Amino acid sequence: MGTLHNRPTQTDLKAKSPAELARLIEAVAARQDREAFASLFDHFAPRIKAFLMRTNLPAAGAEELAQEALLTVWRKAPQFDRDRAGASSWIFTIARNLRIDSARREQRGKVLDLEASEDFEPPVPPDAEVMATERDTRVRAALEHLTVEQLRVVRLSFFEGKAHGDIATELELPLGTVKSRIRLAMNRLRDLLGDLT
């Protein structure tokens, strides 16, 4: 696709398919397969590090959390269910949760692990289950329908947590334009994702 980030990379050439990645996680779950873990590490750790650095974590902190994320993948592998979430989505949520925990720990010396809390059940999958593979297919198709500019504002706004004003500065666009692009992109995305439940 190459629309999210403009430069194609060498790594893309050896990118693994979603099914392959899911099999690797299942191998870790089934028989604590260290070779499968090493493959997952090679694929995901540098991506998680990159993702975390985009959210303004310094490289050293991003690397440490990427390590922690992969160890969490090892521990939680038995909970992975390819019908509920694709490998990348599942690992994205692990990295996201670690980042939230680490930010909150920094802010107030208290860890909130929503998933560990007694009262909280992690969001159960949608009631009428859309299989994860179908969801991922729809998501990929939806993203392809967005313009490059819409994708950039979605990524900056939601995944990098940038304020609208900062996005306007970064993209050298008026604030109003940024806001309307985000709104258009979100509505388009929601329409394209269709009825997910």
Next chain:
Amino acid sequence: MSRHHPKNETLAEFAAGTLDEGRSLVVAAHMAMCGACRGVVAAFEAVGGQMLCEIEPVAMSDGAAARALAALDDESPRAAQAKPAVRPVWQSEQQTLLGYDLGPWRWVAPGLHYRAVKTPDVAGTRVFMLKAVPGLKIPQHNHTGTELTCVLQGAFIHEGGRYGPGDCDDADQDDSHNPVIDEGQVCVCLVAMQGDIRMTGVIGRMIQPFIRL
């Protein structure tokens, strides 16, 4: 099944992990009662997964993989836990909500009680619960920030419609509402509020000190 949902943007920020803690708590309370929004959030998480796939990787330092493999010796994969069905996030006797401590109910005005939800006030978001008797008119107010509300019990009605259990009112500074508590049950709401609020009327001036406005 709820009919009023958080805005797409709010769900996207929740899925991306960039929503502040207080509002995330309200979204989590809504999601526990809304299968549709669980589906939307799962889709936004898949967007995150897709972005993770396509990101330009940044090389890990030398020996990082070896250190991770060495660390595995102290770890073992945990068995999958049985996933319980969704259960109500809140019952009247509870002292915690999704892991947060709740302050005592405090009298605010006739028919209206307030209780703090002890989240850290880091992003300028205050989280509290309101309990109001049927027929009560909540004082009219305007805000300079956002106000995200999830109904836990009972219902209120305003210009946007009727909001029952699980319904979410995702209001910004352009919304000025005049809610009335619906007949029937006592209404309990979870509210995350950002920015300042300007209360009008007698009850408004009474509630003001309690919510540290």
